[in-house]
Amino acid sequence: MTDKISVSGAIAAALAGLLAALLIIPIWGILATVIGLQPNILPVAIACAAGLGHGVAYSVLTSLQIRKNLRALISTATGVTVFLALSRGMPFGLPLENAGLFWGGGGALISFIGVEFIVRSSLDGLAIGKFTRDDTELLFLRTLRLYGFAFFIVIVAAPFYYMIVSSFKKRAELLIDPLDLSLNFSQGFQSLFVGYWEVIVNFNFGRYILTSGFVSLTTVIVTLLLAVPGAYAVSRLRFPGRVLMSNSILLIYMFPAIVLVIPLYSVFSQLGLRDTLVGLLIVYPAATLPVTLYMLQGYFRSIPSELEEAGLIDGCSRVGIIWRITLPLSVPALASVSIYTFMIAWNEFLFAFMFLDNPEIFTLSRGIVSLNSSEVPRQFLMAGAVIVTLPVMIIFLWLERFMVAGLTAGSVKG
Amino acid sequence: MSLKKMTMRQKEVMLAYGMLIPPVTIVFLIVLFPVLADIWISFKDIQLADLRAPTPSVSERVSEDPQNGTVTVLYRLRNRSSRGAVEDIVLRDTVPAGLSARDVPQFCEIDEDAITCSYEIWPPRFREDISILFDATPEFFASGINPRDSETTTTGHSVNALLDFNFTLDNFRKVFSQREFWKSVRITVIYTVFGTIGAIALGLFAALLMNTSFRGRAVIRGLLLFPFVAPVIAVAFTWVFFLDPFSGVLNMLLVRYELVEAPINFLGTRVMPIELFGFVVQFPVALATVIAFEAWRYFPLSFLFILARLQALPSDIYEAADIDGASPIQKFRFVTMPQLVGILSILFMLRFIWTFNKFDDIFLMTGGNAGTRTLTVGVYDQAFALSNLGAGAAVSVVIFFMLAIFMVFYFIFMPKGEML
Numbered sequence: 001m002t003d004k005i006s007v008s009g010a011i012a013a014a015l016a017g018l019l020a021a022l023l024i025i026p027i028w029g030i031l032a033t034v035i036g037l038q039p040n041i042l043p044v045a046i047a048c049a050a051g052l053g054h055g056v057a058y059s060v061l062t063s064l065q066i067r068k069n070l071r072a073l074i075s076t077a078t079g080v081t082v083f084l085a086l087s088r089g090m091p092f093g094l095p096l097e098n099a100g101l102f103w104g105g106g107g108a109l110i111s112f113i114g115v116e117f118i119v120r121s122s123l124d125g126l127a128i129g130k131f132t133r134d135d136t137e138l139l140f141l142r143t144l145r146l147y148g149f150a151f152f153i154v155i156v157a158a159p160f161y162y163m164i165v166s167s168f169k170k171r172a173e174l175l176i177d178p179l180d181l182s183l184n185f186s187q188g189f190q191s192l193f194v195g196y197w198e199v200i201v202n203f204n205f206g207r208y209i210l211t212s213g214f215v216s217l218t219t220v221i222v223t224l225l226l227a228v229p230g231a232y233a234v235s236r237l238r239f240p241g242r243v244l245m246s247n248s249i250l251l252i253y254m255f256p257a258i259v260l261v262i263p264l265y266s267v268f269s270q271l272g273l274r275d276t277l278v279g280l281l282i283v284y285p286a287a288t289l290p291v292t293l294y295m296l297q298g299y300f301r302s303i304p305s306e307l308e309e310a311g312l313i314d315g316c317s318r319v320g321i322i323w324r325i326t327l328p329l330s331v332p333a334l335a336s337v338s339i340y341t342f343m344i345a346w347n348e349f350l351f352a353f354m355f356l357d358n359p360e361i362f363t364l365s366r367g368i369v370s371l372n373s374s375e376v377p378r379q380f381l382m383a384g385a386v387i388v389t390l391p392v393m394i395i396f397l398w399l400e401r402f403m404v405a406g407l408t409a410g411s412v413k414g
Numbered sequence: 415m416s417l418k419k420m421t422m423r424q425k426e427v428m429l430a431y432g433m434l435i436p437p438v439t440i441v442f443l444i445v446l447f448p449v450l451a452d453i454w455i456s457f458k459d460i461q462l463a464d465l466r467a468p469t470p471s472v473s474e475r476v477s478e479d480p481q482n483g484t485v486t487v488l489y490r491l492r493n494r495s496s497r498g499a500v501e502d503i504v505l506r507d508t509v510p511a512g513l514s515a516r517d518v519p520q521f522c523e524i525d526e527d528a529i530t531c532s533y534e535i536w537p538p539r540f541r542e543d544i545s546i547l548f549d550a551t552p553e554f555f556a557s558g559i560n561p562r563d564s565e566t567t568t569t570g571h572s573v574n575a576l577l578d579f580n581f582t583l584d585n586f587r588k589v590f591s592q593r594e595f596w597k598s599v600r601i602t603v604i605y606t607v608f609g610t611i612g613a614i615a616l617g618l619f620a621a622l623l624m625n626t627s628f629r630g631r632a633v634i635r636g637l638l639l640f641p642f643v644a645p646v647i648a649v650a651f652t653w654v655f656f657l658d659p660f661s662g663v664l665n666m667l668l669v670r671y672e673l674v675e676a677p678i679n680f681l682g683t684r685v686m687p688i689e690l691f692g693f694v695v696q697f698p699v700a701l702a703t704v705i706a707f708e709a710w711r712y713f714p715l716s717f718l719f720i721l722a723r724l725q726a727l728p729s730d731i732y733e734a735a736d737i738d739g740a741s742p743i744q745k746f747r748f749v750t751m752p753q754l755v756g757i758l759s760i761l762f763m764l765r766f767i768w769t770f771n772k773f774d775d776i777f778l779m780t781g782g783n784a785g786t787r788t789l790t791v792g793v794y795d796q797a798f799a800l801s802n803l804g805a806g807a808a809v810s811v812v813i814f815f816m817l818a819i820f821m822v823f824y825f826i827f828m829p830k831g832e833m834l
Contacts, residue, residue, distance in 0.1 A: 256771030286444030
């Protein structure tokens with residue numbers, strides 16, 4: 001840094017420090033809360049003051065042209081000191097020694113190292129000497145980004161973390177401190193997993209897992225058997241009505257499932273198909289076919305038709321061509337479609353809920369609804385929720401590439 | 415025309431139809447047929463119970479009187495259905511040897527060893543007892559045969575309530591006259607508009623954040639898709655417990671840090687007065703919560719699309735903006751945003767229709783209570799909670815009608831050449 005820092009630069013640094021502390025200190029406080037410490041104040045004002053101090057120290061040291069590492073050391077120390085001094089050695093109203101080193105002094109140190117890191121990276125490359133409009137906006141956008149990331153990570157991760165933790169928490173533990181979201185490993189493996197054990201053994205979830213798996217896989221197979229020829233016809237063969245077909249495929253998706261339920265419920269009841277898996281296996285492929293057709297026909301179209309023409313000239317039949325040429329070339333699309341279909345069938349709730357009354361043939365979604373009663377501990381229901389979520393998540397993380405392609409094609413479906 | 419004589423072209427057409435018939439049939443049966451059936455049902459008086467056809471039921475009682483040498487057989491005839499009649503009922507039972515009837519009731523005939531009763535119609539809730547007095551021989555009493563040992567059979571047929579030709583406008587009259595219905599329409603519109611805007615705004619924000627490369631980007635992108643990928647049943651219950659007024663973490667945090675005085679029942683409070691700049695606003699808490707859930711669950715989709723769009727933007731337009739001296743916010747406002755208008759409007763229209771159609775999420779979170787009864791939840795309530803299929807179908811028809819209007823808008827205003 002060659003320029004001396006200007007007034008606007010100093011204000012920017014101070015502001016960056018303040019905003020960083022305003023983000024980090026509450027996160028620290030909430031983390032302390034959910035591991036079972038019981039803080040009772042969220043020191044917002046103190047955090048702001050300490051962040052401000054940190055930022056001012058940073059800008060003064062910059063204008064004195066102190067080396068980066070020393071600057072970091074001094075400004076972090078300033079932040080920690082101001083914070084601990086203003087909170088009178090009791091961050092969040094907890095005595096330092098009671099709260100433990102990590103959540104006391106150590107926590108403050110980690111927090112202000114975080115502040116230092118944020119201040120440095122948000123001022124990185126900005127002409128701190130003469131702060132221009134671009135610099136101001138960039139600083140603003142960088143701070144917004146920081147808050148944005150924190151916001152999204154919290155809103156997405158918090159419910160899932162809560163789901164997992166609740167599945168390990170006994171009712172008594174919840175009563176003692178509902179805010180304690182730490183896992184108590186000391187009680188032993190068996191006691192920790194009691195919710196899963198109960199649900200799988202006593203509430204028959206082992207069977208539901210198999211049923212859900214069977215229904216989902218069969219849906220995938222039936223959908224593919226129907227969709228591959230259909231999509232091939234729309235994309236490759238010429239016939240009257242082809243344009244109409246390919247335009248109206250997705251229109252089907254605009255009809256809400258709940259209004260299909262009344263007639264299907266009525267007719268299936270009278271045909272004796274309602275409380276059966278066969279009934280579900282008729283509905284599910286129909287629900288996934290439009291997107292599957294749409295996606296596959298798009299993919300088939302992208303395969304050069306010369307390859308197939310060569311096969312035709314060599315005397316291969318159409319069916320032979322699909323089997324030997326088109327399908328092997330379409331493996332990525334088939335994978336996406338299969339995963340998408342599997343996910344829709346696995347997650348499906350409405351039809352399973354409306355159709356199935358017999359506990360012997362419940363799918364997981366339907367089984368979880370039956371756990372939603374005041375007699376069943378919440379822990380069991382959450383264990384069920386984790387069980388139904390886990391396979392989708394594993395498949396998702398494992399095959400994210402295909403999954404994203406399937407989701408974007410299937411996006412029309414909500 | 416035999417297959418051999420067909421031209422290649424004709425064969426191709428035949429093959430295409432052959433390949434298309436299975437998927438088209440199943441989609442037609444499961445999607446289009448129900449749409450038409452809803453219209454049919456909405457004009458009929460059908461209750462959930464009507465799906466089970468009314469059947470004649472008969473129970474038999476026997477009292478023996480050996481001293482007088484008589485046996486009395488009592489048949490209780492019932493049509494348990496409260497709404498459907500049974501027609502052409504025939505009741506058959508065997509008469510054991512040694513019994514002879516003193517008198518034969520109306521509609522019945524008794525020959526040597528059988529009794530047959532025929533009725534034209536049993537109206538709903540029909541109940542009648544017929545009692546027949548038999549003279550019995552001593553051999554009958556000695557044999558120990560009970561007339562109940564032989565099974566009484568009844569046959570009869572009833573009109574399928576779904577298929578008759580009685581139409582009525584009562585369902586529509588009933589639905590439209592309810593104040594609840596018009597409230598439902600308003601709630602649906604609010605839910606749809608804010609749910610759609612919320613999901614797209616969050617998606618746009620997330621896409622802009624993720625439109626740079628940094629370490630761990632793939633992981634965070636995967637994480638951001640979680641709400642959409644997870645089963646609705648799992649995330650809905652998680653939210654319900656998370657927001658619980660008695661033991662939910664959110665309320666506990668708010669109370670501990672004294673941000674609120676008393677826990678808020680997020681999913682059970684219809685309105686809560688909130689003071690804003692001296693004005694008291696009646697804030698619909700439960701509705702806002704389900705809207706937040708909708709935005710949370712579906713922002714990943716908008717995020718995926720907008721991100722794909724952002725990454726396809728050519729870099730030269732930004733270089734041009736740099737040369738012109740545009741500031742970062744100006745670049746976003748005047749370069750990025752205009753490029754996103756197309757995808758945003760498509761997303762808006764599709765999400766609008768899908769949010770409008772949404773049922774599971776609200777049903778699982780509030781069951782339609784506390785001012786969150788959208789039209790789709792209304793369909794369920796009418797048809798299954800109140801067991802009135804006809805009224806439920808009438809609400810469905812209203813939904814179709816509104817959807818049709820949206821789709822016309824969609825096709826008129828969809829930017830040409832813009833594809834997902």
